[in-house]
Amino acid sequence: MNEEQKQKYKQKYDMAKQNGVKFWPDIIYKDLLVSFALFILLIGLATFIGVAIEPKADPSDSTYVPRPEWYFLFLFEFLKFIPGKIEWMGTFVLPVIGILVLFALPFLDRNPLRHWKNRLTGISIMGAVVLGMVGLTIRSVITTPKNEEGLAANTPTEKMLMGGELYGIYCVECHGPDGEGGVIAGVEGLEGVELKPISSRDEMYTRSDQTLGAIIEYGQQDLGMPPYGLAYGGELKKSELEAVVFFMRYTWDDRAELPADAA
Template identity: 35%
Template sequence: MQRGKGMKYVGDSRVKAEGRMRNVPKDYSEYPGKTEAFWPNFLLKEWMVGAVFLMGFLVLTLAHPAPLESLADPSDTGYIPLPDWYFLFMYQLLKYEFASGAYNVLGTVVIPGIAFGALMLVPWLDTSKERRPYRRPIATSLMLLGVASVVFLTWESVAQHDWEAAAEQGKLQEPTDIDMEAQGYEIYASQQSCIGCHGDQMTGGAGGPNLLETEKTPEEVIEIVKNGQGAMPADQFDGNDEELEILAEYIANHGQNPEE
């Protein structure tokens, strides 16, 4: 049986002095302040910290519930998607030229793979028993680099996002009473450039204003469609002049058949 700091007591010559008792935790008194037993000391601390963060997160979800938006519209090409806050750093990374377009695989697979792979390899890269950060340069450097990258990319994503447009595009709209049986709506729905920016209900979104609130005449609508206005480019209508006139009268009449 082994006791103390190296002293051995053998009561029977048939008992091996080097034998180790199973399921008996090592005596950590030799390393004061440097380590502790995993069970129950360390694991209990982890559970307590996790419980505090979990309760704080639940309080936040109750105090600030997720906002409701309008129904998803797959035809709305002007919609600006925004992931949840914990994925904003990845969303921002894909905005850079070296991680998007032709290099999309680099931004979605290679860079995240290297980052998370390095974090997974930390236990093998740094086998030091020191607990002070400055005595563990590899692990500390990797963690600081990871945290700084996530914080910076998240901050950039929040700063660059158009929050006013996002609030407008997600705003709940009251049901409209536009005439979807009219010829003007058939022409409107056939134009991807129209329905993509102004929505299937003509109430607008991130790409265009609410057409039901316009006070323009049919002639002014035709002028805007042909020459563009603001962010709307010119010559986006794919149809003949007669169809354009029908559409302009329909829009000027706030989504109702002009003949009525």
């Protein structure tokens, strides 16, 4: 910056100082208005739209496709192009270099002109970076496989329906439609085996939900019952196992009171 440019900037600064507004209370007042408006906006979004809630995390669910938040998708997609052995380059080295460049930028760029037409190089570089980030984000969204749709239950009514449906698919053949047990017929490997009722008071009164869930999840190999938990070779997720237990409890346990909205 030469002496002439310094004088021009000094004149502009003096004029702005004479004709400008005070930081307090004028600028602070404007900041407060904007901050309050943003606060109301956030409260409104949280109240009327909310956050998309996914099912409770299930470590045994191998069909779930994990993804980071949308503002990290570009980095997530970028790492796909870096082999695993040098992944540390993309997760540590390149971000650190980018941060250091930003810190050094005021020392590297000494151009006194601030109009965008006089700063095409910087704008072009930043524009290319932003376009790259947007492109990688879009590519990540497009190429992300959808999670397999399974049964979902968010209310007691849905849980009862789901549990009853799953019981009918996986349990009724051996235990009967009402959990009455009896002699098994038509099930390979268990033909003629007699099962005691699982809907009796003895069963419902002495077994907790956790115990019932564990029996269904792990199975009872000595009695010919295979495991139904996804983590142990079965087909049922944690939420589905819980729904079956919920159905059993509120169908056969005369002590359990069904929630009003599930009646």
